[in-house]
Amino acid sequence: TYTHVTDSEGNTILEKDTKQVRVVSEQTATILNKMLQTVVTQGTGAAANLSAIGMPAGGKTGSSTGTKLVNGVLTPVDNNNLWFVGYTPYYITGVWMGYDDNSEIYYSVYPTPKLWKNIMLPLHEGLEPKQFEENEHVIEMTYCKDSGEIAVAGCTNTAVGWYKDTVVPSNCTLHGSTQSSRYDDEDEEEDDPFDWGSFFGRDDEEEE
Ligand SMILES: [Zn+2]
Known part of the structure; x- marks a missing residue:
């Protein structure tokens, strides 16, 4: 869901009334948060590490397989979508990469964590590093x-x-x-x- 959507000048263009409902326990959320942080500290999302500014982060990479029409024939393709969804104690940001014709994305270094980092670093300028809340x-x-x-x-x-x-x-x-x-x-x-x-x-x- 969403709470509000703004345009590039900060004007609200969509707004929604939302009611928050807890669906997982604080302990489960703490455990999941710990695991998602390992993706950034030592896993597939290491390029999204924000340790340079002392900010803890967690997230998860994603990719998909699909099909594409090649000379009229439906042909399997790998990596036609790539994602990284990551968060800090301040912000959560999702990055998607893909072609409009469903082509495979070729890469030497998994690109979405790096793209995410390039968005998050300026976004956190001037913000004090802080830790995630953890259930005791x-x-x-x-x-x-x-x-x-x-x-x-x-x-x-x-x-x-x-x-x-x-x-x-x-x-x-x-x-x-x-x-x-x-x-x-x-x-x-x-x-x-x-x-x-x-x-x-x-x-x-x-x-x-
Ligand atoms: Zn054992």
Whole structure:
């Protein structure tokens, strides 16, 4: 939905009455926010990183496959749409790229995060860096990528995950359930990136 639309001179051309309704819990929103920030810090959207101005950001790349008429024949095309939708504590911005004839977009570096960054940097000029609000009942823990359970000393394939403190998985049963779980401290996050592929159980279709 939208609240209002302005033209290039700031005049309101569309306005809508909206009523806000919470549809996910604060904890779920905090966890999703954490995961979307990893896209920018270490994932497919790294070119959208705003660390140069100290601003945290999250977002997600997107692409599609489609069809195009080539000499009257409907032919499959890859990457006929590219997106990046990203946000900071101040603004959310969506970027779309595509041709009007549905042609494939060829690129060497995935372009939409960089385009997004070029819009967001001037937009944040003069704004104080600030952190996202986080719900206090979300905890960060290292999990075992083989079992999906909380990592123990014997787990070697691990990543950082975030959990509601009321629904923490049990300790890894593949690598020794008798040991206590490894409670993560914050600086472990960097050498243990969150694994989107394992999280969704499939490979992401986007390119770096
Ligand atoms: Zn394990």
